Each structure stands twice: as C-alpha cells, then as structure tokens.
Amino acid sequence: MNDSLNFIEQIIEEDINSGKHDGKVLTRFPPEPNGYLHIGHAKAICVNFGLAEKYNGATNLRFDDTNPTTEETEYVDNIKKDISWLGFRWKEELYASDYFETLYQYAVTLIKKGLAYVDDSTPEEIAAMKGSPTEPGTNSPYKTRNIEENLNLFERMRNGEFADGSRVLRSNVDMSSPNMLMRDPIIYRIKHEHHHRTGDKWCIYPMYDFAHGQSDSIEGITHSLCSLEFIHHRPLYDWFIEKLEIFPSKQTEFARMNVEFMITSKRKLLKLVQDKYVDGWDDPRMPTISGMRRRGYPPMAIRTFCDKAGVAKRENTIEINLLEACVRDELNKTAERTMLVIDPVKVVIKNFPDNISEELVMELNPEDENSGTRPIQFSNEIFIEKEDFMKDAPDNFFRMKPGGLVRLKHAFIIECTGFSENANGEVTEIYANYFPDSKSGQDTSGLKAKGTIHWVNAKNAVNCDVRIYDRLFTHPSPGEGVEDFMEHVNKDSMTVIATAKMDPGMLKYGKSFGKQFQFLRLGYFTVDPDSSTEKIVFNKTVGLKDSWAKEKKK
C-alpha cells in the first residue's frame, strides 16, 4: 500500500534484520479495565495489532489491573467486544494480576540487592521529599534501612499487618535525578481492597511502573508501544529490567492521536454521560468505539482512518474530515441503497391511473455488480423531499419546479403542472404528469431531465424515526480558551425526525441492528437497537457530499 515506513516500523525492521529475538515480534495492548474504549484506544489497538500483523507477529491483550479500587469485570467484557469488533484477534488474554506472585518475588529480589526499601513516611512527607522539577529531592530517613529489616517489613506488609497508607515499598534509585520518576518511585502500596480477579488474596498491590514493564518482560513482549506521556518512564522501565535481569522488552513511544471535535478524557466523557448530555457510553455522538459502532461507522473505516493518520512523535489533531471520508469510502462500497423521504410533501401524478401500481426495479448497489436488485412500487401518489421542490427556482436548481422536468430515480420523468399552498405560503401538494415512455432503463421518450430526485410511494409508505447527529461540540478543540469544556457542548447535536416515510418492505430490518443503508441522495444510515419490526429507528452515520449545499451559499 505504502512503502515508506513510520519510525516504529523502521525500528522493528532493524530488529528483524539484526536477528534480535529471532526476528519475532510480540506486542501487547494493555488497557486498564476501568472505562470504555474510545477513538484514542482504537489508534493504539491499530498500531499494536496492526504492526504485529504486518510483521507476522502477535499481540497479547493484557488488562492492567493493578488498582483494585477502580477496576471491574464489566469493563473487561466490553473491551474485548470492542477489539473483536474492530477485527483484531489477540494471541492471549492476560492480566497483570496473573503476575502478582512473580512481581512480589521481583520486589524481594530488589530488596535483597539493596535496591528497594520500605518507607514509613506519610504520603505528605514522601511528596515533600520528592523535590520539584527544578529542585532535587531529599533522601528518606528510611532509605538506609538494612536488608533484613526491609525483607521482614515487606513480608509483613503482604501479611496484612499494616494499615493502608502506613508504609510503601520504594525502589532505591536516585533522589537527585532530573527525572522525577527516578526519585525512588513507590513500587508497592497497601490497599486492603477486594480485587476483581484475585479477590482478597492480596492487600499490597504493585504500582504501574512495577507491573507494566515486568509484565511485558514476563510475556516476552519484544516491542512495547505506548504514548509519548510515558517517555519519562522509560529509564525506570529499563532500570528494573536491568536490575532484575529479566527479558529485555523495549518501550517505544508515539504521539497520541487527537481528533477534531472529539474528547477522550475519561472524566469529561463521564460527565457527558452522567449529566445526560448523551444517552450513555454508546450514544452515537460519543467518540467511544461502542458509540461509533452504534453510529454506523464500519470497523474497517476506523482502521483505515487510524492508518491514514500515521504514526509519529509530534502533537497532532486529525481533521474530522478524514474520518468521515474513510467512513463514506467504506460505506459507498458496501451499503445497500434504498429510498427514504425525511421531510415529505405529496406529489399527485394526474395522468397515472388511480388504484393500480407499477412494479419497478431498484439496484441495491451500483458500486457492486453482484449486489442485485429489489422491486419497488410506483403509484399516482408519491412523497418527495420538501427541499426538492421550489416555487420560484433559479436556473441552477435542477430539481422539481413548476413547468420543469425531473427524473424520479428508477422510475419516470415527470413534469410539474402546479401546486397548492396554505395561507402561510407553504406548499401542501404538488401536481405533475408523467411520461410513460420515460421509464428507467427503457426510456424512449427522448426527454432530458437535468435533475434526478428520490421518492417513496405514498400509497403504502410507513413512518420511521430518523435521528440526525451533528458534532457533539461546537469547537474543534473542545475546552480550548474557555474555563469549562462544557461551554463548547453543542446543544443541538441530535435531531429526531418522526415524519420520515419509507417503503414498508424496510420493516423487515427492524431487528437488523447495525445494518447499513445509503438513503439515496441523503447519506448513510444504520438501524439503531431501539428499533422494532413495527417501528424502525435509523441513525444518520454521515451525509453524502453535497455540492448543491455549496452552490446554494453562493
């Protein structure tokens, strides 16, 4: 597809070429099971799984569950569902908590080497001794505690003899390091908490820095890919591997992907849900994977998007245009076409016989020769889109206008002969004549219609709900330049339309959640789980490009 390599691919190829790890590539995706996956995670998933796939390697799914107070099994299931939906398969499903005993022994090893000590200081004291980015820290009075005492104390920590927060195990590195993370970081803390997997077996839990890299090493992860914010952790990551003399996994950092009009902060997302600005984590406006799924974004479109966004180390904000282009591109190839009228007005075709209907043929997807067709019924009363008719139309308006010709998609050319309107000047009904010899596919009329519009047979049309979504935020970088990001929430991000008309044959898709359609000339839509076989609810995924909208502005 593209023969230029990103910087991680270059590293991997160098490693393969030099015979490192026998040319094997093993990556990992390490979510903490305390929230829902979002577009940013999708990027990390694509990078980790994608690279492994490209280099004939594999990827472990490892839940980073070292903090029992925030983690739940419910999230584990959703995370697995999201990754699978994106189309990736992990080699092994693992948990950092699987390694608690090994990690404990690693800590003992460190203590025995004089590289870790039990600190009785309070959290406040430890913070004070940390120093600041510009000032070195100071040594804890417990830093010189002897090995025997440390071993004894650490064992008693494990045995539950001490209260939460009363003691910690710290690594013995360097309190004067310019890297704050090297200033004797805490590696074990006491938490008398129930863990979602280990239950009440443990009351001490390792910190991220003493779990993540070690887990990588235990699994034999060759390339541990993470976001840039962890770059300061790398010296520590390497330090533990060196001192513990364990498998040398290598951490490589790349920049997180930001997307215009989207937020990925767990706290902010939660606020939107709790304050009911959206209808749950899978609301189609949410940047969560479950939200995008419900919105109708195809998994392949999300993967293509992440690929096209690229991998590098600088701050970036990807235009939402690119995501929507990927979605359209995918759906154009795959979505079944049908006609639906969102804002209907009736057209009466005066020279078409009443009480009969004519069966016409509609192609399911012009981009796919094998997609087939479906029959549709034409009669003397149809609905068209209100905005496809203009009383006083300019020359560049190619749709329906008095005295003008227009093609009804898959049907006939009609000529508008008049209309009626109410006291407010709103058009209530339109009149037309059709040309029997202008039928789609067998047109012998010689007539030319500049425009083609979609329609629905009014004689048997049924109502459905259509939910139209707009951006969740009014600013491409929500929260920028204002005190509270909520100031940028778009209050009109969802419009529910209950007047839409469709062919009754569509009712059979009432339980086909996620089924995708292109409503001709309107956009891509998908069946929402709120649907039933009595009443379908469609979510608008994304509109078609609309060059008429641009033309109108001129």
Place this chain on the structure above:
RNA sequence: UGACCUAUGGUGUAAUGGUAACACUCCGGUUUUUGGUACCGUCAUUCUAGGUUCGAGUCCUAGUGGGUCAACCA
C-alpha cells in the same frame, strides 16, 4: 529557573546528506438516471540564526514556539 519530546502546505504523514511527495480539505473541471461515486486539474510547505558539507528538511550549536514530568492512578 531543571530534564525530556517535538517543529515540513489548511490538516496529517513521507522524503534515511542529492529534483520536497502522498492523502484528506479547499477551489475549478469531465462523466453521471444519486448535485453521490469515479476521473482530471489548480493553489499551497521545510520555525529563526549560525555552523559542517560540493550539496542540509535531514547532521551540529544556539534561540524561539508547542508538548510532557512533582497521584500510595494507569
């Protein structure tokens, strides 16, 4: 008064010391029974100052801008 990362069109990513390119957007056009798709075209780019070199977007130094780091979170 620290350390680390980073700087290429509007956006993102390439160019691995040798003609700055690709995608999306924008704008214009061709085709079209979706004002969609497809196709073609236009505009537009190396933060600044020094240095090394026959030659620097690339290497070096300094500056400037942006980002990150002081949770018993991950």
